[in-house]
Amino acid sequence: MRKENTRLRNIAIIAHVDHGKTTLVDAMFRQSGLFRDGQEVDERIMDNMDLERERGITIAAKNCSVAWNDITINMIDTPGHADFGGEVERALSMADGALLLVDGAEGPLPQTRFVLKKTLEAGLNIIVLINKIDRKDARPEAVLDDIYDMFIDLGATEQQLDFPYLYAIGRDGIVKKELGEESDNLHILFDTILEEIPAPAYDPKEPFQMLVADLGYSDYLGRLAVGKVRNGFVKSRDSLICINKENRQIPLKVSKLQTYQGTSLRPVESAEPGDLIILSGIEDVEIGDTICTAACPKALPRISVDEPTISMEFTISDSPFSGKEGKYVQAAKIKERLIKETLKNVAIQLELTDTRDRFIVKGRGEFQFAILIETMRRENFEFCVGRPKVIYKRENGRLMEPVEHLYVDCEEDFLGIVTEKLSIRKGKMINLVNNGSGRVRIEFSVPARALIGYRDEFLTDTKGTGIINSNFAGYDEYRGEFLSRYTGSLVADRQGHAVPFALFNLEARGRLFITPGTPCYEGMVIGEHSREVDVNVNPCKEKKLSNVRASGKDDAIVLSPIKPMTIERAINFIRDDELVEITPKSIRIRKSLLPANQRRQSLSRSA
């Protein structure tokens, strides 16, 4: 007979990006009395990583807790961006139910589908929360219908279809059962969680067992293993074992046990079945491992996450400026850092190559790579990355490629250009809805490689008003080649500092990436050429001085402003024979082969 630990609930908060998960968690903190009245509290308190704060999105799933009627509700706030979908899969392994938020105006979007599918597969109970009903364009009733359709579409059982639903203005801390109802608090949400989400169940005959769902690190305690206690009890100082991927048993002694209290950790002497715990006392542990007793060594099924679909090459930087701005430039350091990433991030895989300074990193999308790259440069790393590439497969001798289901929402006027661009990229239109409002919703099946770099173009094509979303739809037969970029590169032909006179003259040939004073080297890409071929140019060429005016100042020159280079733009821009050089201070684009004469040879060889 299984028993339930009724003093606990574990719930994952899931949704499409920006539908209001982290903001709702803030409100839950405030109303459960976690903060003193009048205490100044930051917004989106769970988004505590620098990059999360800067970008206003959640990147890693994180645990926290609130108490309601003496029951502890552990919550796992997850990211909604598709590239971080692995975090959701990891979070669900700790949850006994999920709170699915859907924006009351936007309705279910691709990532809503993805997270719901994962939750249904895990057999978890779901509470639906139609959020942001304060929005002027909110259409909560229609959104509820769309949610039903999505459940049916995903093969929900009768019981799952009978989901409880609520309406909310998460930002103001308001939840209600009926649209017309008055409410100024979240009480109904807390009550619904206690009623609808089952308390964690366990087998009272089994000894301690936990599945590691996250890793942490503390200067005092070393490695921290985070996860849900599946069965049994554990005390600090207990001797246990950890069963790893290879089924090896590693002994450990618990040095400290902690649970979640609000946004912080609380040391405890013992933990119960269902508790989300932070256990220290083991160094050699990975996500997916089972920690249990030596007397009863039973490994739990490891966390399953979708396979990576995109890969990117990381190499050491061999540019003439290498080592000038960063501290960690050596292959060994980069390798160590990438291995560390695969330990924390279940959706990232590392493949070593036959050369010791080249690594293949595999993941879910270019945004995930951009975040990893940005994190590493802030940690003082210097390195190069290549163009993101999709991961192909062979099935029965046929070449298969990852395909995305793309949802476009744009003004009718842009339908033509969007459809044209996507069909060049081997996209197939699946559905077109024109509801007469001046906007259209179009669905495409597109090769994943077509979307690398397309989003920026899409925004330009739709004058910033289009919305684009996609989710991985599986593998399909290779759809043939298309050009990724119709322009060439302006490549510096020598080392030196760029000067206004030269840049002014180069403006006519394309779009520049650099400003006067930027140090350049031979083989560095300083702009986009408006024609298809690369051209070598001299960005350091000074104006010939006449006898009359001996001053070299280019006072009269006014250059067009440039868009500062970002990691996302750079990795989407480069072609196969180019790299992005990353340092803590700069993002430079360069040819893989720097000397112009070698590039010419390699061109004629491949021609």
Ligand SMILES: Nc1nc2c(ncn2[C@@H]2O[C@H](COP(=O)(O)OP(=O)(O)OP(=O)(O)O)[C@@H](O)[C@H]2O)c(=O)[nH]1
């Ligand atoms: N109008 C309105 N806006 C809201 C509401 N709740 C949140 N927002 C806004 O929605 C935006 C996204 O909120 P977040 O809480 O970061 O969304 P999220 O779901 O955590 O986003 P990710 O974690 O990145 O997937 C913010 O600008 C919020 O201010 C609401 O009830 N009404």
Ligand SMILES: [Mg+2]
């Ligand atoms: Mg969030």
